[in-house]
Amino acid sequence: MGNSVVVGTDGSSSxxxxxxxxxxxxxxxxADLRVxxxxxxxVRPMYAPRDTTPLHQLVSEAAERARGVAPEVAxxxxxVPGDTVTVLENESRSADLLVVGARGVGGIIGMLLGSTAASVTAHSRCPVMVAREGSADTGPIVLCVDGSPAGEKAVEFAFAEAALRGAEIAAVHAWLPDHAPAGTGVESAERLLAQALAGHAQKHPDVTVGREVASGEIREVLxxxxxxxxxxxxGARGRGGFTGLLLGSVSQALLHHAHSSVVVVRDRTGSDAS
Incomplete structure (x- = not known):
């Protein structure tokens, strides 16, 4: 893990x-925290508000809230002037984790989860956590395993996060038997899951891992x-994803509908890099 976390704020409760x-x-x-x-x-800069004091007060109050939660954190x-996606993408270049809320007042995230949030998640240079209000502090970290390059980075992140939290990992590989390639079955699905986790348990021996091969529609299962x-x-994009699609349907579904907070991890070293 590195030493920088960035969070976007827009004044909303989320x-x-x-x-x-x-x-x-x-x-x-x-790590240090940057709000x-x-x-x-x-509109054009000539129409921009002349007095940005209320905005500075807003972000300053958010920073004070962070200090109240974690006084030991710098x-x-x-x-920062600019459109939200560009600003947060630039911030993510030097961050180890970018955090945004699940709803907003239109600046960062609109409605349930707007296109801006999806763009931030898709273009971020580091893992993005979409924090959901009411997310439990207990229970496992559910790891979505699909065997893709981005999925490998997600596995790596999940183990490190579980070690930091003292949490268990529930590794889930979901598949639809009716849509599986000929000659594949439960055994091959179990083999994919085992291969995806291989090596990580040795690096994090204190992390307990449960494995599940689930039959059903992937998004509904997760x-x-x-x-x-x-x-x-x-991971940001699973197997079979279109080259130009930066955020896959499964990760998008989780961002919209998961009951807990969600982290989406991109593979910046392989085909998922951009």
């Missing part, structure tokens, strides 16, 4: 949940498993 979550993540990592408000002017804050999870971890 973004303040993200700030508190980010503070706890920074404490776990013994960022993206000042996205919808917290800085900034109002959303159901999220009900008892403290965190869901998934």
């Amino acid at each position: 973004s303040l949940v993200a700030v508190e979550t980010a503070a706890r993540e920074a404490r776990r990592r013994r 960022v408000y993206a000042l996205d002017w919808p 917290v800085t804050d900034a109002v 959303i159901e498993r999220s009900a008892n999870a403290q965190l869901m971890v998934a």
